[in-house]
Amino acid sequence: FQGNFPLQVFADLGLPPEAGTPEGIEFYGQLSFMKSGIRYADRLTTVSPTYASEIMTPEHGCGLEGLLRSRAADLTGILNGVDYDIWCPSKDAELPQQYTADALAGKNACKAALQQELGLPQSPDAPLMIFVNRLTHQKMADVVLEGLPAAVAKGAQIVIHGEGERHFEKGFLEMAAQFPQQIATRIGYTETLAHRLNAAADISLTPSRFEPCGLTTMYAMRYGAMPLTRPVGGLADTVQDAGRTHGDYAQGTGFVFEKASAGELASCMQRAMDWYGNADAWRPLQRRAMKRDFGWERSAQRYLALYGELTPAAQVDEIAQEDEIDRLAS
Numbered sequence: 001f002q003g004n005f006p007l008q009v010f011a012d013l014g015l016p017p018e019a020g021t022p023e024g025i026e027f028y029g030q031l032s033f034m035k036s037g038i039r040y041a042d043r044l045t046t047v048s049p050t051y052a053s054e055i056m057t058p059e060h061g062c063g064l065e066g067l068l069r070s071r072a073a074d075l076t077g078i079l080n081g082v083d084y085d086i087w088c089p090s091k092d093a094e095l096p097q098q099y100t101a102d103a104l105a106g107k108n109a110c111k112a113a114l115q116q117e118l119g120l121p122q123s124p125d126a127p128l129m130i131f132v133n134r135l136t137h138q139k140m141a142d143v144v145l146e147g148l149p150a151a152v153a154k155g156a157q158i159v160i161h162g163e164g165e166r167h168f169e170k171g172f173l174e175m176a177a178q179f180p181q182q183i184a185t186r187i188g189y190t191e192t193l194a195h196r197l198n199a200a201a202d203i204s205l206t207p208s209r210f211e212p213c214g215l216t217t218m219y220a221m222r223y224g225a226m227p228l229t230r231p232v233g234g235l236a237d238t239v240q241d242a243g244r245t246h247g248d249y250a251q252g253t254g255f256v257f258e259k260a261s262a263g264e265l266a267s268c269m270q271r272a273m274d275w276y277g278n279a280d281a282w283r284p285l286q287r288r289a290m291k292r293d294f295g296w297e298r299s300a301q302r303y304l305a306l307y308g309e310l311t312p313a314a315q316v317d318e319i320a321q322e323d324e325i326d327r328l329a330s
Helices: 007-012 033-040 049-054 065-070 105-118 141-153 166-178 191-200 215-222 233-238 262-276 279-290 296-310 313-329
Strands: 004-006 030-032 044-046 075-077 128-132 157-162 183-187 203-205 226-229
Touching: 004 007, 004 033, 007 030, 030 033, 033 065, 049 075, 049 233, 105 128, 105 157, 105 191, 128 191, 141 157, 141 166, 141 262, 157 166, 157 191, 166 183, 191 215, 203 215, 203 262, 215 226, 215 233, 215 279, 226 262, 226 279, 262 279
Parallel strands: 044 075, 128 157, 128 203, 157 183, 203 226
Antiparallel strands: 004 030
8 A cells, every 4th residue: 555646647646857766766667755755754663673674575575675675774673562551461451351361261251252242152261262354365354264163173263354355355254254153253343342251262363464563463362362473564573482392481472374275374382272272281371371562662762762772862852841831741
């Protein structure tokens, strides 16, 4: 979504002639507003450190990788943040019962309530997976659809909630009709349902072919729904793989697979279910993920520092003083 337009539009922009060249905003015979921003901005940011590196490669640069490499010194990746006033199970009013990382009984209640709501058997031991996402090629909806029967065969329950490409919506609805006791599909998006799904889930499927940041994964971790994902973009910056056997990595916060294939997805789902079957290993893993801090404060400080580099020191001090006055007045 680069904002590309016919080259003849350039005459209407009121820009100097040299700006309409390949050294300016011309882009393979068109005008590119994305290219113009990258070319002329003082600094460039994107929403995760790994994605900042990826967009300088042909695979993820979408034709702009050469320009981005030439401006690498001015490019910074800063993770998006989560609003924990909204996405936090200890104070989420949408949940049937609230809970914390150190008191997880409420999560079991949320799981039972959701199973009842969606007509799934109320089995506390069945691993409950969710796929709350746009149903698109980017989000690997095709791979998830192909991999669901393997998870069903191992006893998992799966809830799909999202909307997107029609053939994917149809496929997930047909899958739910084929396995009504294990798969529930809700097309569309309702944020209140998304909150209940994260609270109920044991595992959240968040794979992607490319992912600038990945807020869905951050939400899942705070709610103790262990993310199952690929190491791309912001997903690589937020999820640490739990390893093959219980206790492999003391800092694991989810499950990661490399290749965007149904076979690798199914294998990773099986690994996650094996972990889930061992409560002594699962609970510490879950608590580690819930206690990760992806709030806005750290990200905001990084943006403030970056703007500070572009702003005279005296002006920064003046802004800080005005902010403090506003804070005290409120």
